Amino acid sequence: MAPPVRIVPLGGLGEIGMNCMAIEADGRIAVVDCGILFPNEPIGVDLIAPDLGWLRERREQVGAIYLTHGHEDHIGALPFLLRDVKAPVYGTRFTLALLRPRLDEAGVAADLREVAPGELRPAGEASPLAAEFYAVTHSIPDACGLAFSTPQGTIVHSGDFKIDPRPIAGPGFDLARVEALGARGVRLLLSDSTNSERPGSSLSEAEVGAALEEAFERAPGRVFVACFASNIHRIQQVANAARAFGRRLALLGRSMESNVRLAQSLGYLDLPAWMPVGFPEARELPPKELCVLTTGTQGEPRSALSRLARGEHPDLDLAPGDLVILSSRFIPGNEVAVGEVVNALCRRGAQVAYEGLRPLHVSGHAQEAEQRRLIALARPEHFVPIHGEYRHLARHAAHAASEGVRGRHLLLDGQVLELGDGGVSVLAEPVPVGRVYTDRDALLGQDIGAMVVKDRRLLAEAGLCIAVLVVDKATGAVIRGPELFARGVAGFEGAEDELRAEALRALDELTPQARLSVEEVQETLRVAVRRSLKRATGKRPTVLPVVLEL
CATH class of the missing domain: 3.60.15.10 (Ribonuclease Z/Hydroxyacylglutathione hydrolase-like)
Structure with missing residues (x-):
């Protein structure tokens, strides 16, 4: 066998x-x-x-x-x-x-x-x-x-x-x-x-070249192309289109720069010697003579494209008349992030083209x-x-x-x-x-x-409430509080008195022995405030109890 x-x-x-x-x-x-x-x-x-x-x-x-x-x-x-x-x-x-x-x-x-x-x-x-x-x-x-x-x-x-x-x-x-x-x-x-x-069947990668050339031909100013930095075949086609219209090629994004250098050194990417251009020289070129390859196809907040859309990139600013081509597919789950970047690009006056009638991506x-x-x-x-x-x-x-x-x-x-x-x-x-x-x-x-990730999700969904209580170390009696502080909790304002009263009622029900346990007091305070918040706001925010002994 x-x-x-x-x-x-x-x-x-x-x-x-x-x-x-x-x-x-x-x-x-x-x-x-x-x-x-x-x-x-x-x-x-x-x-x-x-x-x-x-x-x-x-x-x-x-x-x-x-x-x-x-x-x-x-x-x-x-x-x-x-x-x-x-x-x-x-x-x-x-x-x-x-x-x-x-x-x-x-x-x-x-x-x-x-x-x-x-x-x-x-x-x-x-x-x-x-x-x-x-x-x-x-x-x-x-x-x-x-x-x-x-x-x-x-x-x-x-x-x-x-x-x-x-x-x-x-x-x-x-x-x-x-x-x-x-x-x-x-x-x-x-x-x-x-x-x-x-x-x-999927379209051939060769189909993208013709669509890119058509887009370059109609572009009135600079052309920005966002694609995956590992898609060397796509980068080659962008370079071919740029060369056909006499545009030099600038690179934005760490992974784009490193992958292009790597692909050139290994012979996977063919760029004529005159084409690559760095900064600040790229800023001085006439708009019709520049093509920019950038990362950020999925709306990543720290990517070069997102920083351009927010006007925060140190090397370039978008201008009305610039064409931005998203030569990539929106990965499922990233549609909202990409949509926000597209909106921001449009607000800066750029034209935005992506996968649709023309095969700018396959x-x-x-x-x-x-x-x-x-x-x-x-x-x-x-x-x-x-x-x-x-x-x-x-x-x-x-x-x-x-x-x-x-x-x-x-x-x-x-x-x-x-x-x-x-x-x-x-x-x-x-x-x-x-x-x-x-x-x-x-x-x-x-x-x-x-658990850390779970807590972050809870904080994002319902916010945080901090409850600070001062008690007598010898007897456990409440000296002051609870003082309540909230961040991101909808409906908190105006409900403080009710929350405080609910917490005090719960603390009053503790036995004398339980009052002397900081852990018991903290948990009672947390549960009471969270329960009251649920009743007042319909949400269960994270409650952080802080008990100080004097």
Whole structure:
């Protein structure tokens, strides 16, 4: 009998982002990606990483970490994992080039090993697992899928992909390799579900070039283009359009500057020597001679685009007649933030263009027809949709059903799928998973804590009330107060007397022994004030009791 193989998703199944998956067989583990999720609410958190405790507990079993591509939602949490898990990391050239500075910044040493499509790498010595990289098309150079050799047959992992018939650069999607794997037999296909609700096929990245040139031709002044700093193919097309109209190219945003320099040094980006321009020279150029590439496509408050919209950027100011192109998709959950930035740009007199009638952006993820084509080529016995919210996973499973796949399994983070000689099933006992809320710059990956995040949400929703009480240390009798101070509590003004009276009544009911316990008095004060606030305002704000003894 062959040993069973277990698929253990630690992130990315139930949300867009935070992708991380483990494949376990015969006491050995291979990890696929280790990414982060950016919060879409103002809770003072820079990023969210998967809880990697299950992997840390099994660090000696981890034989290799395989990276499908260099997006943050696939590599961003690696500095946190590699502090404790010392396994070789396999990735393509551009993927590792993006990863290295993140690890250096975090002070984490790692064994990075470059691979190319078509190469096979084992998951450690004497491991029954090995992964072959195959080329796919996505919105970043050097993206790959993985074909795992396991004791239970071939497992194909799509990575993030689209099937682009006219890629800007690179080898394109190696459909022939997937078809060959399917002909030999694929036990399980794990496939990207992000755009499963979109019918048809995604547009080719080449379509964006013509739309950009049309927009540049009509622009009366400066052109600002916001796109993902990792989308080097998009940046190349912006540069091509700027060159066609004699515009020089300025860069705003730390990640934009670093990624463009990196892509140029590695030969992924071709800019003529005359084109790049720095500041303050860019400010002096005639408006028709300047194009600005900027970060901030998702309305991030500290991004270059948001600072331009608020008039706070130190290098440039927007002016009436400037054209701002958002060459990106609004990630679900970010629509409000992006809308606020667009409104602010318009208030400054800028024209704003984004994805709509003209393809100023095309997705890097496969839509229904492409997803079904991959399933048809791989011909898997079993199918697990990955990378998406539950509705995306469910729709992708329906596509697999339409392609005749009988073994379909909808998993969420923590649920374990086991492939054995006798069949495929979801284990009754999930593995522990969760989210780590962290500030990457200040705490270097330290968990801020779920309770802290919960308290921040409560403060944002209902506000804070501080109740200060002075008592006699010997008897517990009230000397003064409670004095009440509120921030962000609707309906507080005018209700102070009622709140104070409610608190005093509750304190009067304490026994003489309870009065001598500061903890008892604080809790009684907190509950009484919160209950009274609920009755007066309909909300339950956070109440902070302060008891001083004299």
